[in-house]
Amino acid sequence: QQQVKQSPQSLIVQKGGISIINCAYENTAFDYFPWYQQFPGKGPALLIAIRPDVSEKKEGRFTISFNKSAKQFSLHIMDSQPGDSATYFCAASRNYGQNFVFGPGTRLSVLP
Amino acid sequence: NAGVTQTPKFRVLKTGQSMTLLCAQDMNHEYMYWYRQDPGMGLRLIHYSVGEGTTAKGEVPDGYNVSRLKKQNFLLGLESAAPSQTSVYFCASSEWRGRPSTDTQYFGPGTRLTVL
Numbered sequence: 001q002q003q004v005k006q007s008p009q010s011l012i013v014q015k016g017g018i019s020i021i022n023c024a025y026e027n028t029a030f031d032y033f034p035w036y037q038q039f040p041g042k043g044p045a046l047l048i049a050i051r052p053d054v055s056e057k058k059e060g061r062f063t064i065s066f067n068k069s070a071k072q073f074s075l076h077i078m079d080s081q082p083g084d085s086a087t088y089f090c091a092a093s094r095n096y097g098q099n100f101v102f103g104p105g106t107r108l109s110v111l112p
Numbered sequence: 113n114a115g116v117t118q119t120p121k122f123r124v125l126k127t128g129q130s131m132t133l134l135c136a137q138d139m140n141h142e143y144m145y146w147y148r149q150d151p152g153m154g155l156r157l158i159h160y161s162v163g164e165g166t167t168a169k170g171e172v173p174d175g176y177n178v179s180r181l182k183k184q185n186f187l188l189g190l191e192s193a194a195p196s197q198t199s200v201y202f203c204a205s206s207e208w209r210g211r212p213s214t215d216t217q218y219f220g221p222g223t224r225l226t227v228l
Contacts, residue, residue, distance in 0.1 A: 043202050043219030044155070089154055099170065100145070102154040
């Protein structure tokens with residue numbers, strides 16, 4: 001049973017375009033929502049994270065938008081670059097990180 | 113700092129064999145986690161620990177056991193391996209203080225396990 005749903009499964013974007021990945025959750029007890037980036041053969045690495053008391057967080061070209069009432073959050077990658085090609089996972093946790101749940105992942109390909 | 117390291121990197125087992133995966137971190141983190149990653153499933157939490165001597169079950173604990181005898185080490189054991197346990201296993205650690213600057217899980221490079 002997937003507690004965090006993620007879409008699309010794969011995404012192809014032209015260089016310079018905007019990549020958008022969406023996630024939805026059911027458990028209203030979740031209080032921390034990170035996004036991870038994973039390159040082939042490597043472990044995931046934290047990209048950006050948000051808490052439900054804010055609706056948006058921006059770090060460089062990466063922005064999280066959070067809609068608490070809809071129980072949805074999304075990752076926007078502005079000016080997408082070929083180096084952004086990776087698999088992206090959204091996640092959620094509660095009780096201060098004692099139990100993380102991950103989405104199934106989105107494979108992003110940015111064409112040069 | 114080496115960060116989070118995992119041993120071994122690759123392993124092939126026969127059904128019914130046992131093995132232990134070792135995770136080590138040198139960041140003095142309290143929290144440690146074991147995940148498995150399967151195609152189309154994302155990462156699923158197997159077990160985690162919130163401190164030395166403590167362990168707790170995650171989403172998919174059956175068939176696995178863990179131990180946290182030392183703060184820096186977190187061991188994952190398979191007592192009787194099954195083909196369904198073929199996966200890539202990731203260990204992670206975090207220092208959780210409820211502050212955004214430290215709310216980060218650091219992942220190891222993974223262990224690719226095949227059970228025949």
